[in-house]
Amino acid sequence: QQPVQSPQAVILREGEDAVINCSSSKALYSVHWYRQKHGEAPVFLMILLKGGEQKGHDKISASFNEKKQQSSLYLTASQLSYSGTYFCASGGGNEKLTFGTGTRLTIIP
Amino acid sequence: DVKVTQSSRYLVKRTGEKVFLECVQDMDHENMFWYRQDPGLGLRLIYFSYDVKMKEKGDIPEGYSVSREKKERFSLILESASTNQTSMYLCASSYFYGYTFGSGTRLTVV
Numbered sequence: 300q301q302p303v304q305s306p307q308a309v310i311l312r313e314g315e316d317a318v319i320n321c322s323s324s325k326a327l328y329s330v331h332w333y334r335q336k337h338g339e340a341p342v343f344l345m346i347l348l349k350g351g352e353q354k355g356h357d358k359i360s361a362s363f364n365e366k367k368q369q370s371s372l373y374l375t376a377s378q379l380s381y382s383g384t385y386f387c388a389s390g391g392g393n394e395k396l397t398f399g400t401g402t403r404l405t406i407i408p
Numbered sequence: 409d410v411k412v413t414q415s416s417r418y419l420v421k422r423t424g425e426k427v428f429l430e431c432v433q434d435m436d437h438e439n440m441f442w443y444r445q446d447p448g449l450g451l452r453l454i455y456f457s458y459d460v461k462m463k464e465k466g467d468i469p470e471g472y473s474v475s476r477e478k479k480e481r482f483s484l485i486l487e488s489a490s491t492n493q494t495s496m497y498l499c500a501s502s503y504f505y506g507y508t509f510g511s512g513t514r515l516t517v518v
Binding site for chain 2: 301331333339340341342343346386388394395396397398399400401
């Protein structure tokens with residue numbers, strides 16, 4: 300079952316914050332986050348495995364709620380380099396991932 | 409860094425042709441995957457493999473087959489290409505956490 304992402308698209312000015320949500324109707328084994336820049340391959344950002352987990356690096360972080368049905372990606376003080384399409388993906392125990400439909404993030408100067 | 413290489417960046421094929429898309433990874437990963445990416449639909453899993461000569465169907469396997477004769481190579485085969493298989497095809501490999509994707513093959517079937 301494909302995770303649902305919201306919003307589908309967002310436009311921000313440099314320095315603003317963004318939140319991208321990813322939800323599922325059933326508990327997920329894990330959630331991955333990827334970023335894809337235009338014309339490039341998706342790049343792995345992070346994985347969350349445990350309910351209640353939060354992790355991040357630099358100004359990009361993510362959380363996984365206690366029931367493991369929702370994850371959010373937080374981008375703070377956005378930079379031009381953050382532009383791209385962000386995908387969440389739900390993982391089974393066998394590494395197979397089901398990707399969400401993506402959120403297109405555009406950062407303008 | 410893990411490198412996943414897809415043999416062609418762009419391909420144009422005729423309807424009915426048999427098409428081979430090749431993918432090679434250089435980090436001894438056991439898991440390899442083929443996805444197609446279409447606007448508004450995200451990435452959809454076609455086939456995946458956990459080991460040599462092993463394959464499993466993903467969500468949209470119809471019209472495709474795969475081959476994994478060596479651990480580092482995973483091939484996607486379009487038995488008889490059709491226009492609805494025009495898409496971006498992405499190969500990926502993984503070991504426990506996180507996928508590494510190849511740069512993709514944009515296939516156009518005319």
